[in-house]
Amino acid sequence: MSVVTVQVGQCGNQVGQEFFSVLCNDSSNAKDKLYKDCSHERFFREGPSQDLTARAILIDMEPKVINQTIAKAAKSGKWRYGDKAHFCQKQGSGNNWANGFSVHGPKYEEVVRDLVRKEVEQCDRLTGIVTMMSLAGGTGSGMGTYITQCLRDAYPHTSILNHVTWPYNTGEVIVQNYNSVLTLSHLYQFSDAILVHENDAVHKICAQLMNIKHISFNDINKVITHHLGSVLQPVYTASSSHYSRNPIGEFMSSLVNHPEYKLLSIRNIPQMSSTSLAYSVFNWPGLLRHLRQMLIANAGMEEGIDWAVRAQSASKSDRGRPTRELGFNRSLANLLILRGKDVSSAETGGFKDPALYVPWLPVESAISSWSSSVPFNGYEKSATLVSNSQSLLRSLNSTVGKAWNMFASRAYTHQYMKFGISEEDFLDSFTVLEQVISSYSQL
């Protein structure tokens, strides 16, 4: 029933630390003892004096972030990282995917496998591995990809969920498009699913919904981990009487029903600052109606939704011709997770509408619904939708386009060749992603 988290690179470690913090706070505040115990068992090891140690491995190629992360966790007083659960080097990967993947990955493979193995051995039963990394840098993206490959080899029957952070459109790292292309194309071969958070989308949530004036990465990470926690905390799947024992496995089977489609996006409602929260009242019909339209109109948050967009069923004969209704986001599969008061009364029929989905899969297999009556992270009612849909198509297309344009001038390619990634490797990666783009476009 345990999940091991592997945090790679600066972003991965910063998000990871915030993730465990959210989980710990949420379960500590939960009045339901079963929920609390299940959550603790899943994500933490409990010591003799009830101190919690996160089931996590921290990896980075330079020491500052890991030291900071470990210190921050310890300072909370509520949980900490294991003493020997981290691995770092001194020099960093220089934002170079090739350096992370072809040099650091193989070089430190043994050490990393060992660390993971030791953590896994401390689980009664391992039900899934979550990796956290960014696409833009060198360690998270390059080495993270290599590590995922190793984990796939070492644990062939365990579900691996790759959580990736998509960088800002206007650039954090100049070669971020190359790094993103290389990462996604490789992950596609051996990952079970790639769950994406886009910095731009999360930034908007912070600015418009949370009303934060000076948004820091800390704020961004709080939103991301709120989303993640709402998916991975204990929940009843199907109509069983106990919390799901295989959350990640069931996650995969609900959402990834075809190997060509692995990109997942996540939406959550409601989101607001804690001061506003105290004065707000929610009802399920309202929340679900907004969430459904957020899906259809591909909106990342509940403000600024285009209500004019409608779901339109594609007829079976349209398959093969890309249909582009104005702004409609077609789904392959959706997973709805409801938490809080009166969940049993929530009417989720709107998500079973065949018009939302592709015609070549039965609707029953396309929508799954989980629930828990325990309120999550301070929200009396909270609904999350994880989608395998065309949501990320525009961003993916844009990133691949920009990377291709840069590649056409062969700018920066000498930096990658220095570490063993050739032009051929680039072309292969582009081909894989063009295929993914094509597949999603034609839904």
Place this chain on the structure above:
Amino acid sequence: MEEGVVNEILQGPLRDVFDSTQLITDVSGSGNNWAVGHWTYGSTYRDQIVEQVRRAAEHCDCLQCFFLIHSMGGGTGSGLGTYVLKLLEEEFPEVYRIVTSVYPSAEDDVITSPYNSILAMRALTEHADCVLPVENQSLADIVNKIRHMSHSGKGGSIIKKDSTVISSQGGVSGVEKPFDAMNNIVANLLLNITSSARFEGSLNMDLNEIAMNLVPFPRLHYLVPSLTPLYTLADVNIPTRRLDQMFSDAFSKDHQLIRADPKHSLYLACALMVRGNVQVSDLRRNIERLRPTLPFVSWNQEGWKTGLCSVPPVGHTHALLALANNTCVRPTFTELRERFTKLYRKKAHLHHYLQVEGMEQACFTEALTSLSSLIEEYSQLDATKGVCMPEAPRLNIAT
């Protein structure tokens, strides 16, 4: 290669920071002659230099980068400096070499500085990973600007004492010497570039990341630095407007450390290293604001590398270092070439160089060719400025 400067350091407050085994000096200097610095002293001290560098490197757990600091116009810094650069590449090929070069201004008092500079340029182009060119004239202009502000005290605003980019606030030396103010600027440049390596931050930017992101083609590695703010006003409240002003200033030609105007040339890449109490939203807002005013090359329209370090420099609440890989270095190089050609055509002072063992006429012609082809590469990129380049057609996937 002469003892005066080094001795002064050894007698000053920094004497305990340096170890006598780390020093190599000679007596007579290079006479402002690149050939003497490069060939004569190079071959004489080669082994000793390699030995000392190796010894220093062995003390490091993980050696990432060499900083080479020198001037281009003289004999030792320029000649022996570039010799050492080549040496470092041979002996430590995997360690980055970042070079801070002080370029001579037009009014330089060393007559042969164009020769020395062009001869050194070739080594910089071929053996350095990154070069941060700095011009004395720009530094002097910045110093004057700050002094002027301090004395005039524009309408009620008073500059906070000792929080200017030229003060050695936080440093240890006592009496101020002639070039101190200008050198402080360069020191601050180096401090800002290494700040992410030394302090924590929410988005670290290491030295190898600078080399990776700012050098799209191996030879085009000349990065124009600019530092803002130049001074902090005594007013403690920093309104957002002032923060935004800091970003705008970084792109103005008055704040560049060489005489160049990046806004009117073509950006290949740009890095922003922010220190202090600045958040990612401030960074994003300013990038979005400034981006439309800056011409970027077609294949790198959003080419920004950003870093956030939590610790500001001493005396400031926040600071920004901008490094631009921009074609505005072309006029600087072209002008240098012209000064060179003026002398070379008349064969002025040439004999001083040619009589040095190891030096040949070919060294001059090759150096000139190297610089010309570098200028040509920048020109070709410049020609694409403003031209709407069609996007490369994407790969076609059979459906």
